[in-house]
Amino acid sequence: MSRPQECSTPWQRVYAKFGLTQSQLAKSLGRHKSKISRALKDEKGLISGRDQEALFSLAKSLKVNLSPEDVTPGR
Incomplete structure (x- = not known):
C-alpha cells in the first residue's frame, strides 16, 4: 500500500509520521504486518x-x- 495521500484516520497519521514501510512499522511494534495493513x-x-x-x-x-492528537480520532 502506498502512503495515504490524506491522513484522515489515526493509523494513517501515525504511519505518515514514522515514514517506515508497513513491514518495518509492524516489526518495530512487534505486530504482524497484516495488522498494520488492515x-x-x-x-x-x-x-x-x-x-x-x-x-x-x-x-x-x-x-x-x-x-x-495523532493517535486519537477527530482531528
Missing part, C-alpha cells in the same frame, strides 16, 4: 491502548514527534 485500510483506523503505548515508545526511540 488498520490503514480501516474506515475509522482507531488505535488500541496497547498499540498507542507501543507507538509512543517507538516514537521516543526514533525521535519522532508523536502527539496524543
Whole structure:
C-alpha cells in the first residue's frame, strides 16, 4: 500500500509520521504486518491502548514527534 495521500484516520497519521514501510512499522511494534495493513485500510483506523503505548515508545526511540492528537480520532 502506498502512503495515504490524506491522513484522515489515526493509523494513517501515525504511519505518515514514522515514514517506515508497513513491514518495518509492524516489526518495530512487534505486530504482524497484516495488522498494520488492515488498520490503514480501516474506515475509522482507531488505535488500541496497547498499540498507542507501543507507538509512543517507538516514537521516543526514533525521535519522532508523536502527539496524543495523532493517535486519537477527530482531528
